Amino acid sequence: MPVKEYSRVWIMWDPIPGWLNTASYGLPPRRAFEAMQAMLADWRVGRTSWEGWDTATQRSRESFARLIGVPSADVCVGAQASQVLAPVAAGLAGRRFLVPAGEFTSNLFPWLVGSPVRTVPAASLADRIDSTVDVVAFSLVQSADGTVADYAAVVAAARAHGALVVVDATQACGWLPFDGSLADVVAASAYKWLMSPRGSAFAYLAPHVRERFVPFAAGWYAGEDVHDSYYGGPLRLASSARRFDISPSWPVYSGTAPALEVIEEIGVAAINAHNVRLANRFRDGLGLPPGDSAITVVDVPEAEERLRRAGIRAAVRAGRVRASFHIYTTDRDVDAALTALTDG
Structure with missing residues (x-):
């Protein structure tokens, strides 16, 4: 599915902005x-x-x-x-x-x-x-x-x-x-x-x-x-x-x-392209090289508390923040997380 059609895809979900934790549990499509x-x-x-x-x-x-x-x-x-x-x-x-x-x-x-x-x-x-x-x-x-x-x-x-x-x-x-x-x-x-x-x-x-x-x-x-x-x-x-x-x-x-x-219906290949693009947008904003995964971990001082204050929900694994990006994640979600981790 072309990227331009994602706006139609996103209306299938009802996420509160800032959910970067699909690796813990995914959010159901509305019809499910x-x-x-x-x-x-x-x-x-x-x-x-x-x-x-x-x-x-x-x-x-x-x-x-x-x-x-x-x-x-x-x-x-x-x-x-x-x-x-x-x-x-x-x-x-x-x-x-x-x-x-x-x-x-x-x-x-x-x-x-x-x-x-x-x-x-x-x-x-x-x-x-x-x-x-x-x-x-x-x-x-x-x-x-x-x-x-x-x-x-x-x-x-x-x-x-x-x-x-x-x-x-x-x-x-x-x-x-x-x-x-x-x-x-x-x-x-x-x-x-x-x-x-x-x-x-x-x-x-x-x-x-x-x-x-x-x-x-x-x-x-x-x-x-x-x-x-x-x-x-x-x-x-x-x-x-x-x-x-x-x-x-x-x-x-x-x-x-x-x-x-x-x-x-959406297609796994299209979901892959969306998820990895957002993960790499996140990594780029933190000065990290691109990867091939929808999951990334970052080691930023006080990252867990910074994200919590910004309303970003992610996980902590082995002392590092684990962020995960799925089809209902948006560029705005990624940018909000980057702002929380890089400001101040």
């Missing part, structure tokens, strides 16, 4: 918020049965699959990144993992529970993959500082040594274009850059590795036919990745489906 409110209103008075609400779950699955370029049959739905990674961790228990130092713990703790894990600097991850590595697990975009991984290099090194690739795309999906099919597993929580209510998450589970994983959390919603899976045996799980589904939160997925569909 309204869809969730409509579902809650129906629930409050018992207006309808649940089946209509549940159509949003499949819409969400299909939209996520399109966003990362994989078949929807290979995507399971869940609640959080660590939860959708749990069967992966169980299926790969005892394998040797290589993980970036400082990795967000949703993509670390599941492996540490049952496997040997070696950590290396994120910048050297691809170079450190060798025959001693069975699985390389990493965030496509690092939560702490916004560093974008060299996805192609890591995948190439892993394939050269027969290692599996597990990607946490929570801080990437929604603004960074990437081909999920290059990995073996891609997990993402949807409440950040996918701008969904907290409590929806997805995992791409490639068919060639899915057979290693056991769906211990399976319930009626993981059945081949959910309406024929309410009672009794025998076990009749879905043949697709749906066997790893957990029963979804209907209010959450009611808001998730329209949020993901808005991203598809």
Whole structure:
């Protein structure tokens, strides 16, 4: 979408100026918020049965699959990144993992529970993959500082040594274009850059590795036919990745489906161009070189207090301010933050 059309895009949101913290949580498009409110209103008075609400779950699955370029049959739905990674961790228990130092713990703790894990600097991850590595697990975009991984290099090194690739795309999906099919597993929580209510998450589970994983959390919603899976045996799980589904939160997925569909309408490439441009406007105003991320960290004296006084909401990670820019962020937001950090 051309930049000149962004004024039409911005009316889809209702942000209070100064929100630079999407890396903590994203703001819902108006239609997503309204869809969730409509579902809650129906629930409050018992207006309808649940089946209509549940159509949003499949819409969400299909939209996520399109966003990362994989078949929807290979995507399971869940609640959080660590939860959708749990069967992966169980299926790969005892394998040797290589993980970036400082990795967000949703993509670390599941492996540490049952496997040997070696950590290396994120910048050297691809170079450190060798025959001693069975699985390389990493965030496509690092939560702490916004560093974008060299996805192609890591995948190439892993394939050269027969290692599996597990990607946490929570801080990437929604603004960074990437081909999920290059990995073996891609997990993402949807409440950040996918701008969904907290409590929806997805995992791409490639068919060639899915057979290693056991769906211990399976319930009626993981059945081949959910309406024929309410009672009794025998076990009749879905043949697709749906066997790893957990029963979804209907209010959450009611808001998730329209949020993901808005991203598809705008286009991830257009969102990427907008976000990175604003991040680089911010970096330039602070005398920093341009980058390739929608997340940037700055070390300015009293930065947290200066931003707070100006009404700018950002995060602090490892003692530095972390600012994150998404499709609803404006040049005015960036300039207000720069004024707060550079005046006086």
